Amino acid sequence: MDKLHINSLIENIHKQLLPQIHIESIDPHNPVEVHHLPEPWQLLGQGNYAAVVYHPDYPDRVVKIYAPGRPGFDEELEVYKRLGSHPAFSECLYAQNSFLVLKRLYGTTLYDCMHFGIRIPPRVIRDIDAALDYARDRGLFPHDIHGRNVMMHQGKGLVVDVSDFLHMEGCYKWNHLKIAYYWLYLPIFYPLGIGVPYPVLDIVRKTYRQLSAWRK
Ligand SMILES: Nc1ncnc2c1ncn2[C@@H]1O[C@H](COP(=O)(O)OP(=O)(O)O)[C@@H](O)[C@H]1O
Ligand SMILES: [Mg+2]
Structure with missing residues (x-):
């Protein structure tokens, strides 16, 4: 431009x-x-x-x-x-x-991929991991990495929201998301290619927030 x-x-x-x-x-x-x-x-x-x-x-x-x-x-x-x-x-x-x-980053958030039943291949997760490592190398602290803050475009992973990367305290959202990806998503949702209604995704999101709050 x-x-x-x-x-x-x-x-x-x-x-x-x-x-x-x-x-x-x-x-x-x-x-x-x-x-x-x-x-x-x-x-x-x-x-x-x-x-x-x-x-x-x-x-x-x-x-x-x-x-x-x-x-x-x-x-x-x-x-x-x-x-x-x-x-x-x-x-x-x-x-x-x-x-x-x-x-502008073109792509679909992983949250929307879940909703529409768009398959998220493991490469997307690996790309995001590599991007977060790059951010760490630059003295940043990846934070608040959840389904609405990461996207997929042409089979590649993107990180769309970096606003909290100066916060030094630990954040486990991305690790938890990866566990859910490998243990639940890849064996069940990925082969079926089925979408999850937004109200259900919202319940998962809110339950996760409640559980995280109790842990503190
Ligand atoms: N650079 C971008 N290109 C395309 N879409 C974007 C971009 N930045 C944000 N978005 C979209 O806007 C949404 C909200 O932006 P985000 O940066 O996550 O805001 P917040 O800091 O309030 O969480 C994202 O989930 C994504 O869908
Ligand atoms: Mg965001």
Whole structure:
């Protein structure tokens, strides 16, 4: 993307997107709600802290906007600086006041793969492991790696959310996800290729959170 192109995207963000978008984070454990998004912006994803959107004229870029009152913007910027360029991660092209312009990662979150019954081959898990090792080599601490923060694209694994990688305390989500992958998913779901309804995935997600809270 040339400089002129990114400048017009930024102008668009300031003139059109930011004054009109309405995001609310009701509970930090559940995805934010996007009450209003001006045309022609498209919603790409909702995290627990931020919404991710894109403009059809700039399809290879996304804008991640933190919901009012949710922290993490400065940390995420710092993480992208440390990560540099790696095929399994996005890159930050511009950032200001709670929004970041990122390289778009094409793919399907593993959470959605589970829902739609899209087969996740072991290579995806190995790619993500390698990407997390790369992040560790860069002095970061992979954190909060769960099904909505990792994606699959053309059989390869991607890490879509690096916002908590400065947090030094241990995080077992990815290890637990891998155990579930090798012991449950690969022998049962993978051969059948069946999808799991969102309400069931939601129960798994919430039960996991409860169990983790009790362990502490
Ligand atoms: N660079 C990107 N390219 C494409 N989709 C993205 C990108 N970053 C985030 N998303 C989508 O937006 C969702 C929310 O973004 P995320 O960074 O996880 O927000 P949060 O920090 O609030 O959890 C992700 O699950 C993913 O579907
Ligand atoms: Mg996330």
